[in-house]
Amino acid sequence: MTRQGLLLVLSGPSGVGKGTVKSAMVKQKIFSFEYSVSMTTRKPRPGEVDGKDYYFVSEDRFQEAIANNELLEYNSYVGNHYGTPLAPVKQMLKEGKDVLLEIDVNGARQVRKLMPDGVFIFLTPPDLHELKHRIVTRGTDSDQVIAMRMKQARKEILMMQDYDxxxxxxxxxNAVDHIKSIVEAEHVRVPRVIDDYRNMVEED
Amino acid sequence: MTRQGLLLVLSGPSGVGKGTVKSAMVKQKIFSFEYSVSMTTRKPRPGEVDGKDYYFVSEDRFQEAIANNELLEYNSYVGNHYGTPLAPVKQMLKEGKDVLLEIDVNGARQVRKLMPDGVFIFLTPPDLHELKHRIVTRGTDSDQVIAMRMKQARKEILMMQDYDxxxxxxxxxNAVDHIKSIVEAEHVRVPRVIDDYRNMVEED
Structure with a gap:
C-alpha cells in the first residue's frame, strides 16, 4: 500500500500573487509536486499545446464534463470556462504523488467539498497586516481608500475561515518558506502516516 | 489582545530520545520556547536550585497540589513524584509565549485532556521503520527478539493515535528540523491566527 499523496490548494483573494508564489515554488524545486492540466473553452494561443498547457475543448464538451462530475472545480473568466479534471488528480494522489492546485477562492470552496482532506492555504496580502497601522497613523491614503480597503479586508477574513x-x-x-514548512509538517501528521506504521507491524 | 502562545508537547515511548531532542532544540536556539519548572518530591542533588531546576516539595504538598488541580500532569518514577504546575504554563501561553513540555506518554495523555489545543508530537524510534525490513530479510535478530519488538511496536502505534x-x-x-517545520506551520494555522486578523479590521 502506497501512502496517499498530499493535495495542496493554494488560493487567496485576486491580486495577492498566487501565480507568482506558485512559479517560485516550481522554480526552486524544493517541492516534488505534480501539476494538473486544466480544461478550458478558451482558444489556444500560439505555441500552446493541447494536453500540456490546457485541454482545449468546446463549450458542449465542457458542459458535458460538468454534468458528468468530471471536474474537481470550475470557473468562468472573461467569457471562458476553466476547470480541473478530477480523474488525473485522484490518480496522482493514489500513486502517492503530491498535487498542487493554484486556484481562486471559488474553486477552493468547490475542492474543499469534494476533497476535505486537502491542505488549504490562504495567501493573504501584506497590507492586511499593515492596515490597522495605516488607519491609526493616517498616512497618504484618503478616508475613502481606507474604507474601501477595510471592507475588502473584512471579506478576505471571512474567506480565510474555511482554510487550514x-x-x-x-x-x-517568506511565503515559499512557510509553504515548505506546512508541507513538511503535513507529511508527518498522524492521520496521514498511521496506516503506514500499522502496515509495518501487520501480521501477514 | 495578544495571540495565545503555542503549547508544544514532545513525547514518545521511553528510550526514544525525547530528552536528547529537547536539549538539541534548546542548544540550537531556533525556537523561542519557555520551559516550565516541574514540581517533585525527589531530594535536590548537589547544585540543583529550588524554583529553577525543580520546585522541591514534600509528599504532602505534592498530594495537595494534585487534590487542588494545580498540576497539568504528573507521574511517578522510582518512588518520586514529578508534576507540571498548571498556572505558570497558562500564564506564559496567555502572554503569547510558546511553551515546550517534554514528558512521557502518560503525561501527554493528561495534558491532551486539559489542553486539547496543544500540539502533540510523538517521537518514534527509527527501528519502527526498519522493522518490516528486518523481518523480511532475517538478519542477526532472533525470532524471539523480533516478536518482542513487534509487540512493543504495536503498542507504540496505539499510543501514536492520540497525537497530531x-x-x-x-x-x-532530522527530528529537530521536522519539529521546526511543525512549529512554523502551526503558527500560521487559521484557527490560531484568525482572531488577530479580525482584530485588525475591527471597528473601534
Missing part, C-alpha cells in the same frame, strides 16, 4: 493555513505574501521567499 | 504528528528520531538533526 493563512500565509502572508510579504515577500515571495 | 509522528516524527522519526533517526538523527537528532
Amino acid at each position: 493555513y493563512a500565509v502572508v505574501n510579504d515577500t515571495i521567499a | 504528528y509522528a516524527v522519526v528520531n533517526d538523527t537528532i538533526a
Whole structure:
C-alpha cells in the first residue's frame, strides 16, 4: 500500500500573487509536486499545446464534463470556462504523488467539498497586516481608500475561515518558506502516516 | 489582545530520545520556547536550585497540589513524584509565549485532556521503520527478539493515535528540523491566527 499523496490548494483573494508564489515554488524545486492540466473553452494561443498547457475543448464538451462530475472545480473568466479534471488528480494522489492546485477562492470552496482532506492555504496580502497601522497613523491614503480597503479586508477574513493555513505574501521567499514548512509538517501528521506504521507491524 | 502562545508537547515511548531532542532544540536556539519548572518530591542533588531546576516539595504538598488541580500532569518514577504546575504554563501561553513540555506518554495523555489545543508530537524510534525490513530479510535478530519488538511496536502505534504528528528520531538533526517545520506551520494555522486578523479590521 502506497501512502496517499498530499493535495495542496493554494488560493487567496485576486491580486495577492498566487501565480507568482506558485512559479517560485516550481522554480526552486524544493517541492516534488505534480501539476494538473486544466480544461478550458478558451482558444489556444500560439505555441500552446493541447494536453500540456490546457485541454482545449468546446463549450458542449465542457458542459458535458460538468454534468458528468468530471471536474474537481470550475470557473468562468472573461467569457471562458476553466476547470480541473478530477480523474488525473485522484490518480496522482493514489500513486502517492503530491498535487498542487493554484486556484481562486471559488474553486477552493468547490475542492474543499469534494476533497476535505486537502491542505488549504490562504495567501493573504501584506497590507492586511499593515492596515490597522495605516488607519491609526493616517498616512497618504484618503478616508475613502481606507474604507474601501477595510471592507475588502473584512471579506478576505471571512474567506480565510474555511482554510487550514493563512500565509502572508510579504515577500515571495517568506511565503515559499512557510509553504515548505506546512508541507513538511503535513507529511508527518498522524492521520496521514498511521496506516503506514500499522502496515509495518501487520501480521501477514 | 495578544495571540495565545503555542503549547508544544514532545513525547514518545521511553528510550526514544525525547530528552536528547529537547536539549538539541534548546542548544540550537531556533525556537523561542519557555520551559516550565516541574514540581517533585525527589531530594535536590548537589547544585540543583529550588524554583529553577525543580520546585522541591514534600509528599504532602505534592498530594495537595494534585487534590487542588494545580498540576497539568504528573507521574511517578522510582518512588518520586514529578508534576507540571498548571498556572505558570497558562500564564506564559496567555502572554503569547510558546511553551515546550517534554514528558512521557502518560503525561501527554493528561495534558491532551486539559489542553486539547496543544500540539502533540510523538517521537518514534527509527527501528519502527526498519522493522518490516528486518523481518523480511532475517538478519542477526532472533525470532524471539523480533516478536518482542513487534509487540512493543504495536503498542507504540496505539499510543501514536492520540497525537497530531509522528516524527522519526533517526538523527537528532532530522527530528529537530521536522519539529521546526511543525512549529512554523502551526503558527500560521487559521484557527490560531484568525482572531488577530479580525482584530485588525475591527471597528473601534
